[in-house]
């Protein structure tokens with residue numbers, strides 16, 4: 001009997017909660033998993049989390065830059081969901097004992113002021129519906145052994161979502177050109193990655209527009225109050241004990257955390 005989507009979701013949530021890396025779904029439970037089915041597994045993960053009382057902070061986009069697509073050997077953006085227990089305060093601590101093999105990447109987050117319902121949404125419409133933009137550091141933690149996965153696998157695994165550090169400085173999206181925002185990500189005083197907002201589909205708002213259009217295929221929409229990561233501006237860097245991570249975003253205050 002092939003595994004159900006719920007069973008695959010339980011397989012992945014168990015790896016997250018018990019903090020071990022596991023072989024990819026397409027090498028174990030379901031060799032022919034499609035991207036569409038990956039999203040059905042993701043929906044089961046959302047149901048499991050909500051049944052545990054976890055709240056959705058917002059959807060997120062992933063694999064939105066050419067650098068990330070090349071790094072992970074995939075060729076299209078994906079989405080997942082960020083939950084309340086994943087938030088770490090700016091200046092706070094990420095504990096390795098809670099995670100498997102985390103990496104960090106720098107992103108711009110959008111705080112949504114009005115519902116955005118696709119299809120046909122543009123970046124300009126996203127900017128008009130956005131209350132604030134915020135710098136963020138996302139900690140991704142694929143549940144798969146050696147980050148070895150296909151596109152359906154990573155979709156099923158809630159797009160590797162694990163922790164998020166949101167910055168404390170909010171800006172109106174019209175206050176700056178998000179595509180031109182320069183970003184450096186340093187660990188222990190050394191710049192490890194750098195980029196500009198344009199790395200994310202030309203402009204981070206385009207990524208949120210793509211999300212609205214992807215969600216509309218399922219009869220879903222972006223909601224007022226959602227806080228949405230638009231995708232990595234930088235590549236992802238592996239974290240180690242003792243790391244001090246600083247994201248510098250032009251026009252914003254720094255975002256930081258340490259690793260213990």
Ligand code: 0L1
Nearest residue numbers: 061062063140142159160
């Ligand atoms: O946030 C993201 O870009 C999702 C990344 C998924 C792949 C990975 O684990 O690197």
Ligand code: MG
Nearest residue numbers: 062138231232
């Ligand atoms: Mg990301």
